[in-house]
Amino acid sequence: MLIEGPKGCGKTETALRRAHSVVRFDTDPAARAQVDLNPGILFEESAPVLFDEWQRVPAIWDHVRRHVDDMRGRGLCILTGSATPTDARELHSGAGRIGTLRMRPMSLFESGHSTGEVSLAALMRGEDQRARLARTTISQLMERIVIGGWPMLLEADEAFARRWLADYLTQIVEVDIPSLGTTRRAPDRLRRTLAALGRGVGQPVKLTELAADIAGGDDQRPAKETVSAYVDALHRLKLTENSPSWRPHMRSRTRLREAPVRYFVDPSLGTAALGVGARDLLADPQAAGFHFEALVLRDLRVYAQSLDGTISTWREAHGRKEVDAIVETPNAWAAFEVKLTGDQRVIDAAAQGLLDFASEIDTSRHGDPAALVVVTARGGGGRRPDGVHVVPITALGP
Template sequence: MDYQRRALDDELDLMLSALPAIAVDGAKAVGKTSTTQVRAASVLRLDSRSVREVVAADPASILLRPRPLLIDEWQNVPDVWDVVRRAVDEDRTPGQFLLTGSATPKEGATAHSGAGRITRLRMRPLAFSERGNTTPSVSLEGLLAGNLQVEGHTDIRLPDYVEEIMASGFPGLRGLPPRLLRGELDSYLRNTVDRDIPEQGLSVRKPAALLDWLRAYAAATSGTASYTEILDASTAGMSEKPARATTAAYRDALRQLWLLDPLPAWAPIGKEFTRLSQTPTHHLADPALAARLLGLTQRSLLDGAGTPLGPQQGTVLGRLFESLATLSVRVLAQRAEADTAHLRTRNGDHEIDLILTDPEGKVLAIEVKLSNTVTDNDAKHLAWLSNAYGDQIIDRVIINTGPAAYRRPDGIAVVPLALLGP
């Protein structure tokens, strides 16, 4: 099949034209290998044991291969990182090396961070706009640039969004029949627990307990439940609970594998907000993993099944739709050089789902609503932020499941997720 370009491709091409080495990071199955190998003259696959053994015996031998050289799953032989770094010190010719990694190596595994030599690029699962079932009419880059024009119409409705939550943004899983897809998601999670975490050097004594913790984390999707709440929910009814240090180690390992993708709290620059919470909102790499962990189906989600964990109100479906929107916005925002965070005051009286900050420190504020209509109540937190942050606000947007993109009389843009693109 022909390679289908993604939002990240323009960013990667620009880097390759000017920089000698790029490392593409992200969870397994997000498409790192497919994206990088189309740009490579040679490929070194370090997920193969026989190849690993040869390279580990003489890491510098990789420099004999044609370039651009793709080193796939480089973290399996961490010494190659330092080989690439030294090669770049000697020769700054652009586009020599591509490295992909599905895990952050243990601290001390490499002699040097690679700063200034190897540029890191994050890759996530497919944004909604990359899934081939919609034609976006509203550009996120345009919104960040102050473009006031917002228009377009879509036939995508709530059941279609639910179908996309379940279908997964992992490219290799797209189009599988539901039964096979469920099996692949189960295998993904089981392999993480049984193989990937031990490869990080952490022994998992009770795999079932770790999966229970992941289920509780999935129930906290798009919320700010404390890690204590997540642990308590995962061990309800257990007489012997794992130590907090143990679950903290598991959590760190899952983040190193990019399986957890929490959204940080916003820390505004040059403006005092003294009552902002610093708790992240919780997200797994792909909302489909959360739905699978919770045992949900398209039908049960539409029937309102599931109990969310944490202080935020709403349904599990609302949380998963917000996670899908968050994934999509993060993919597009990275391309636009914008950082993504969330805002919540400590007492919870104000919350804004997504705060995008451009390189000049100005803000695009986004609320996500599982609704095909928008009310004044849906816009109240955006109005509050406008009053509090003034001319630092570029624009205000509500992402919803409606049929049309438009601007309200108060200037807030209403954009169905299906119409939001690069």
């Protein structure tokens, strides 16, 4: 089993609860050397063997694959990694031998900040869901965005979390990205890239637009290839997780936008890259709305994963109509709009937008939506007379 995800999300700690022995490639040079000298000895440990930070020695991948073939067993090895190796394309596929589990920072339900009264699985089955009135304040939700779902920050206050995340991004810029060897070492521009992505959270920002933002006051903006390399490096470090464009069969000839909508794997990375805290978000409702959307999308990805679900977005070419998230599972699909405000008029408009969107889908090919949902920051949860669910994020769960 390969467990992959960003640094600090709990991969190793989770794997250690299942493993009977561990080989730490990041701190044990002798173990790294053994892969070339006598790799077989590494598999003599009690199974399952955990190979931590396996990407430090990519050759172990093929040895694990061969060991699984030779032993004809299951549960033999666990690999954890926070980056995709530079030469990953040269590795033999692990299909049929090595399963993959994606880990992310913790959702609000996992960290204890959501009751989980409204089940995504139940919504995908078309069941009515209800929730009591949410008591979490907007200010508290802004703090959860800034602190994020990192296990190390579960009991942390905002000031400590911001220092920790600043150090985390410094490590990414000065050590992790250069270690990939795919980009020229340019820490200032890498920081500007993170900030540009922070400003573009929840938006379909093109590489050319990122380049202009990264350049700032410089006369010469980075080439598209350079920006692409920066973005790819962040993707390989599992720090970004974009929503691809959903391309449904529609009854109308609506032209759809194809660019992915950009998100960090955790909303705290966007605010940390911008150097803003909860008070700053409260002073800028528009920015707060985008970062709240990033929080909701993180949780939807976590909850949808156990359903073999995927997350996409739907937007018209000119941006007049959009749906923030389409959750698809093997047997159903549902549409979600995210609204930070509790203004009933805004929620009514979002619900009507979902109904209009659903009416344009060719249900003979896609089937009827299992649920149409407006996710809010506060309030109660339930199904409206028009069939649209309203769900506070602090009530949503798997």
